Amino acid sequence: MTRLSGKIVTPSGIVTGSLSVEDGRIAAITPGKADTEQWIVPGFVDIHTHGGGGHTFTTGDADAAREVAAFHRGHGTTTVLASLVSSPFELMRDATVAYRPLVEEGVLGGIHFEGPYLAELRCGAQNPAYLRDPSTAEIAELIKLGEGAVRMMTIAPERAGALDAIGLLVAEGVVAAIGHTDASYEQALAGISAGATVATHLFNGMRPIHHREPGPILALLGAAQIAVELVADGFHLHDGTLAFAARSAGPDRTLLVTDAMAAAGMPDGEYELGGQAVVVAGRLARLARDGSIAGSTLTMDAAFRQAVGAGLTISDVVRATSTTPAAVLGLDGDRGSLEVGKRADVVTLSPSFEVTSVVTA
Structure with missing residues (x-):
């Protein structure tokens, strides 16, 4: 004992x-x-992670995935989703097959596809060459191949076929998330009505708020069924924005994620994300081509400290780093x-x- x-x-x-x-x-x-x-x-539950410790989830390599999971475990994350970025379908399929045994073994909590069914205008660090309208045939094949390993997918609800795709995900027990979207307020509400339950890194990769056209952010923040991801690294969100969003959503709908890429825990320098060159300087990762923020170098323990520093209570930060993300994945009965x-x-x-x-x- x-x-x-x-x-x-x-x-x-x-x-x-x-x-x-x-x-x-x-x-x-x-x-x-x-x-x-x-x-x-x-133990922390991170539902949005692309890599860490010099390794990445985005290539579908099982050995690299083990290294990423081990790195984040050292920082307190005991359940992690392997998040891929927008990719050709062949890579998505191969990664699903490669990661399924790791999910069955418990190394990974599941797979998260962040794209490729996202908006070009809000692609951020997603590779625009791979963005496309949702395909229910592709999604159905991935779910079947995963045999329960596919746990979440991020979709822009304004794309053609997006609402059908969200409905399919929900029917198959997969979490549908809204992100990298230029949706209007009404289009975002339609995605929520279709069954989406997560906002992928709220504020980032989204049409900004305007008082006459509120866009997706206010739709997501105001929806009782939506849990909002917040990247608490001091770069993606000002601490005031972090605290405001957490207070607005409440502890049952606030979850912290890292959105980490391979450079987490590594020195500043040149890296890669989804086939695109990334430069990390002062812990901030940006695309070499246009300076867009490219994931983060964050770990969940650092996110915990950032959130406490932003004024959240210890109990609420624990819910945001563990309890709420476990509930989003349907794992709260066990962890x-x-x-x-x-x-x-x-x-x-x-x-x-x-x-x-x-x-x-």
Whole structure:
């Protein structure tokens, strides 16, 4: 039996005492005197990650995927989706086949396709050469090949066939997300009505807000069924925007993601994302061709610290890094919070929220 002592962040509040782990499960949470001042939180759940530690998910290479997952696990992420960027269908298909065994093994929590059914005008760091209208035939084939491994897909709802694609995803138990979109307010609402439940990195890769044409951001932020991804790296969002969005959505609809690419945890320099050259300087990744932000160099522990610094409470940050993303994926019955009987995916943090240990089931 493993016993951890400190300030335990549970769904019902912060408990000072000890947490016991036995046979990969949380066996007990016992109030009492703590041996240390450390924080004990559930393992982070990152539903939007492209790479890290010098490796990438975007090429469909299983060995590289293992390295990415291991890198982020060292930063407290115990469940991670392998996010691909816009690609030819052949790569999407090959990646699904390559990653399915890793999902079955538990190395990955699933696959997330960010594209290629996105808007050219809001492509950001997505390769415009691969953007196209949604194909329900392609989506159906990927879902069938994945045998449960495909967990989420990001779509621009204004593209031809997008609403049918969203409906197919939802019918097959796959999370439909809205992102990289130039949709009007009404088009975004149509995507929500079709069954979308996630906003991919809210504000980024979206038509901006205007008081006479609110666009997709206000539609997504105002929809009770939409969980909003926020990239808390200090670059994608000003801390004031981060705090405003988190307050507006509330803790049950706020989730932090890294959107990390291969350069996370690596020195500044030249990298690649979806066949495009990326230059990283001062932790900020940008496309060499036009300076667009190209993912991030963020880890979830750093996102945790950024969110606390922006004024979010510890309990709400735990929900945003673990509980809410687990619920979005339908995994909250087994992980995402510290409760007796759940998987022992546990992270200990120093008083300054640095990772000191990671326990995984």
